[in-house]
Amino acid sequence: MKTLLRNVRIILAFFLILSIATLIGLVIQQRRSETHFRAVAGENKQILRERYRQAGKIISADGVILADSSSGERKYAADGAVAEALLQIVGDYTHNIVNTVESQLQGPLLGNRDNLIKQLELDVRGLGFHGDDVLLTVLASLSKRAYQQLGGHKGAVVLLNYETGDIIASVSSPSTSPTNVVKWQNIPDSALFNRALNGRFAPGSTFKVITAAAWMRSPAFDPNLEVHCQGDVPVVPSGAFENHSHANHGTVGLGEAFSQSCNIFFGQVGINTGPDLLEQEANTFGVGRPLGLPYLTATQSRIEFPRNDRPLLSWAAIGQPAGETVLTMSPLHLAMIAGGVANDGAMMTPHIVAALKDPLDAIYDRRSVTTQFKLPQEVVRPLDQLMSGVVTNGTGRQAAVRGHEIGGKTGTVQMTDDAGGETIYSLFIGYDKTPGYPYAIAVVVENKGYSAAQIAGNILANTSKIEP
Amino acid sequence: MTLAGIAHLARYAFAGAIVLAAVLLLHKSLRGMRQKMRWALHPVHGFFLIESDVLDRTQARAQKLYHTTIIGSSRIADIRRKERGVRKNHAMIYLFNGVWYLRPLESGADIWLNGKPVDKDTKLTHSDSIGLGTARFDFIDDRLFGSPILAKPASSEESPFAILLTLALLFSGGVLLFFLLRGPYAPLRPALMISFGGFVFLSLLWRLILPHVIPGFDRILYQTMHLLAVIGLILQARLTFVGRVLPEVTDKVAYNARIDQLARSFYVQAGALLLGLLILPLVIAIARRGRLLEKLAYAGIVLTPLFYAATYVLGGGLETHGARLWIHLPFGVTLQLTEFAKILFVLVLAYVFKNRPTAKQQWLFALWALFNFGLMFMLPDLGSIMILLPVTLIVFAVMTSEFLKTFLLLVGGSALALVAYRLFPYVQRRIFGWMSLWDEINDQNRQIVYGLQAVARGGLFGVGVGNGAPGGIPLAASDMVFSVLAEEFGMLVGLSVVVLFIVIWLRGASSAVIARDGFSSSFLFGAASIFFMEAIIVIGGTTGLIPLTGVTLPFIAQGGSSILAKVIMMGLLLGVQTRTEADAYEKVQVPEPQPLGGIT
Numbered sequence A: 001m002k003t004l005l006r007n008v009r010i011i012l013a014f015f016l017i018l019s020i021a022t023l024i025g026l027v028i029q030q031r032r033s034e035t036h037f038r039a040v041a042g043e044n045k046q047i048l049r050e051r052y053r054q055a056g057k058i059i060s061a062d063g064v065i066l067a068d069s070s071s072g073e074r075k076y077a078a079d080g081a082v083a084e085a086l087l088q089i090v091g092d093y094t095h096n097i098v099n100t101v102e103s104q105l106q107g108p109l110l111g112n113r114d115n116l117i118k119q120l121e122l123d124v125r126g127l128g129f130h131g132d133d134v135l136l137t138v139l140a141s142l143s144k145r146a147y148q149q150l151g152g153h154k155g156a157v158v159l160l161n162y163e164t165g166d167i168i169a170s171v172s173s174p175s176t177s178p179t180n181v182v183k184w185q186n187i188p189d190s191a192l193f194n195r196a197l198n199g200r201f202a203p204g205s206t207f208k209v210i211t212a213a214a215w216m217r218s219p220a221f222d223p224n225l226e227v228h229c230q231g232d233v234p235v236v237p238s239g240a241f242e243n244h245s246h247a248n249h250g251t252v253g254l255g256e257a258f259s260q261s262c263n264i265f266f267g268q269v270g271i272n273t274g275p276d277l278l279e280q281e282a283n284t285f286g287v288g289r290p291l292g293l294p295y296l297t298a299t300q301s302r303i304e305f306p307r308n309d310r311p312l313l314s315w316a317a318i319g320q321p322a323g324e325t326v327l328t329m330s331p332l333h334l335a336m337i338a339g340g341v342a343n344d345g346a347m348m349t350p351h352i353v354a355a356l357k358d359p360l361d362a363i364y365d366r367r368s369v370t371t372q373f374k375l376p377q378e379v380v381r382p383l384d385q386l387m388s389g390v391v392t393n394g395t396g397r398q399a400a401v402r403g404h405e406i407g408g409k410t411g412t413v414q415m416t417d418d419a420g421g422e423t424i425y426s427l428f429i430g431y432d433k434t435p436g437y438p439y440a441i442a443v444v445v446e447n448k449g450y451s452a453a454q455i456a457g458n459i460l461a462n463t464s465k466i467e468p
Numbered sequence B: 001m002t003l004a005g006i007a008h009l010a011r012y013a014f015a016g017a018i019v020l021a022a023v024l025l026l027h028k029s030l031r032g033m034r035q036k037m038r039w040a041l042h043p044v045h046g047f048f049l050i051e052s053d054v055l056d057r058t059q060a061r062a063q064k065l066y067h068t069t070i071i072g073s074s075r076i077a078d079i080r081r082k083e084r085g086v087r088k089n090h091a092m093i094y095l096f097n098g099v100w101y102l103r104p105l106e107s108g109a110d111i112w113l114n115g116k117p118v119d120k121d122t123k124l125t126h127s128d129s130i131g132l133g134t135a136r137f138d139f140i141d142d143r144l145f146g147s148p149i150l151a152k153p154a155s156s157e158e159s160p161f162a163i164l165l166t167l168a169l170l171f172s173g174g175v176l177l178f179f180l181l182r183g184p185y186a187p188l189r190p191a192l193m194i195s196f197g198g199f200v201f202l203s204l205l206w207r208l209i210l211p212h213v214i215p216g217f218d219r220i221l222y223q224t225m226h227l228l229a230v231i232g233l234i235l236q237a238r239l240t241f242v243g244r245v246l247p248e249v250t251d252k253v254a255y256n257a258r259i260d261q262l263a264r265s266f267y268v269q270a271g272a273l274l275l276g277l278l279i280l281p282l283v284i285a286i287a288r289r290g291r292l293l294e295k296l297a298y299a300g301i302v303l304t305p306l307f308y309a310a311t312y313v314l315g316g317g318l319e320t321h322g323a324r325l326w327i328h329l330p331f332g333v334t335l336q337l338t339e340f341a342k343i344l345f346v347l348v349l350a351y352v353f354k355n356r357p358t359a360k361q362q363w364l365f366a367l368w369a370l371f372n373f374g375l376m377f378m379l380p381d382l383g384s385i386m387i388l389l390p391v392t393l394i395v396f397a398v399m400t401s402e403f404l405k406t407f408l409l410l411v412g413g414s415a416l417a418l419v420a421y422r423l424f425p426y427v428q429r430r431i432f433g434w435m436s437l438w439d440e441i442n443d444q445n446r447q448i449v450y451g452l453q454a455v456a457r458g459g460l461f462g463v464g465v466g467n468g469a470p471g472g473i474p475l476a477a478s479d480m481v482f483s484v485l486a487e488e489f490g491m492l493v494g495l496s497v498v499v500l501f502i503v504i505w506l507r508g509a510s511s512a513v514i515a516r517d518g519f520s521s522s523f524l525f526g527a528a529s530i531f532f533m534e535a536i537i538v539i540g541g542t543t544g545l546i547p548l549t550g551v552t553l554p555f556i557a558q559g560g561s562s563i564l565a566k567v568i569m570m571g572l573l574l575g576v577q578t579r580t581e582a583d584a585y586e587k588v589q590v591p592e593p594q595p596l597g598g599i600t
Ligand SMILES: [Zn+2]
Pocket: A229, A230, A231, A242, A247, A248, A249, A250, A261, A262, A263, A264, A265
């Protein structure tokens, strides 16, 4: 009998361990699922439809309702053009698009709250089952204008407030209506892809901002350097030449070379500066580092320059990766760089969610204004001057806005697009330094008679003054 | 306030009630376990051994007997003698079918009975003289000298507050469901009320009557089943009725047909539970009658493989995890024989291991079990294997103390599992689905991912009855019911359900310890372990802790056969628990007490 008792004790201990392991395991699996399965491709559409019947609203900064369930069905912006413009930001309740407010803020929208006391208060008032509202920083009106500017061609626009980091507009074209996405029909190729946040573009000549900064801070810097540009004659054999403009710039110094976007000059500058310092400077500008956008995923920019290959390095320095070179940047990051130059070197952390609002109309999780990257002071003023020159008398004149102090940099780049074909993209990054108009912009558009600088100018001309 | 809002508020009350009840029951059963462990060291009454090798007979000590008594020099021998020639585990004296037997435990151990050497199980009668090495004992049947005072088992605990909580849960859940069935759903209300009413009536009736009619009735165990059944009833009513798609009311024929269909499917579920409850006293009575169950176990030796074979030949219908376990009978009745086969398996298991079986018996049983496992594999019914294999090992280890062998069997089992993995594509698919759970969603794990999403949505307190979205989880009512439970009642209730199954095991194990015959002991162990393993395996499977097998959560999951089988098993457990010492022995003709010289 003592033997039996001993055996029972052994099994009892075994079962207790098993039970405790199960209990702990359950809690872990629940926690893990909360973060892991928030939005997964191929999620159960039927469940999602049921769930979003009680979800909160998504509201733009100018008060336009972008998503709403008060009718018992999830509905998107009444203005079709607004809905299309913000499709990849707002998303769809079926989660056919990943990395959207609908999917990434599913928890608050559906009313999953961590604060149990708050939840109890809401429950007692009968509101516990209602989701919270998400207030965005984007303006529906400007987003719509930006989207229409792209004319249905492949491209993206990011407009942000460089003093606060608020994203005012973030559009990606082509797009389609949320109804099509939910029903999974008539979706244009790559319309569900958010080029603004996740596009991986070669920056082209807009990268000369970073090349210039790297050079100015390097031992090789010579303020009086002049290079003779003969257009199609490469800077070094099979190195950079004026592959897009075929312009013959003659003998140019830094100011002229920047405003005219001379590839020969900056190819030489890149070779003089060297890959290490170029990569290091790009890193200071946030390349290869997280951009810090809360809730949504913004793709990191990447850089990997050739070490012992001067021709390839001269191409890399003008933002045109070739061979083994890796250089990709997102429109969001490009806009942040322009904003950093205008904002005295402070690249602010970007935000797309301004705040959350619970069913009792209490605002919480308000976005905070913080600096994401700090640019070296000694390059900020020179870069500002160079970029102003581009718009006043350089390649970016189309971005000029009457009565505004606009600065910027143009770019053109040939890229393999998603379909495998070669596409030429026109790029523009810029900012408005007029007091009360703290806007930075990045435009990337397929070059089919479209100029990114022109689009940027059209958008910047329609911004409104922000009273301090 | 909307109904959804009320349900959302009520979830606090539901979670609170279930958690509190589970904790109360756990507390009582842990205390009960401790008490019974202590009480277990009380010996059998009416029988003992007297050390007859002591020269001065007045100094001779009486040695207590247990239903399985080990004599030897080992530290954990019940009777410890260190004389020359006494082996560690020398001999065993055990009660079998009401008769005492003596069995040598180690080959070559030197044992004598009335001067003759003993090499196999030998019956003992009053005043037999037993010699072990140089030690001598006399076997005394004290009942010949008057009715012995039988020790009463510790009085059965109960927790009145837990009953109140259970009833409050049943009532408020019923009211909430009643109001959720609005508008076109209103015609479903009678089905709800009749089922709930019937359940309340029967469960309360037995709760009031049985403890008075059956001495030693385990009220804690009954209450645990009651609470689980209440949770299951609310959940199944919700899954069957709330939010189901109905045709337009104007389309009278289709609408009425749909209402009838939904009502009928709930009647099947509740009906099986009520049928189980109805026959519960009968089952308990059968289990109490000493030998009857053991005869059933005989039948089980043939019936268990027959049930599996029948399922293999006749099985069909709805496919859960590649297994077709339903047998279609006339009149639209479907039966899951495998659920009942589990009961028979445990009976056979208990029968074989009631006293340490000899090596030959163990081999025969191993062959029989292997044959059954093979049949389960053919079905395939992996769930049954995953439950019965550990339960077999547990009973084997406890009843024979062969922990080394158990370990080796475990290793062998794992090797077999590997072979199975290589041979059977469906096992590979299952394992792959589980392994890839956190990397991708595929056809093999979609169900678990959807289930886990529901679990995540539920949080601590759940989203409230009727507020969840079980519609898209495949097999939400049966295999995946725990996900729905976690979504609508919350993780706290999910954990409490695990605790309730721990309570069932503790109750079974603690009565196994004080049982006065080996069959009761091993049966209580086996049956209690079945409930526990089944719960752990299905809960672990639906939450991705282990690969998913088609097992149903006892008392909660959908399935008439399952719930009926589980109530019957619970009845057997409740019945065997109440077997008393008196039931364990063969009746003897007790002579008129007469004074005897020497012993007064
Ligand atoms: Zn040039």
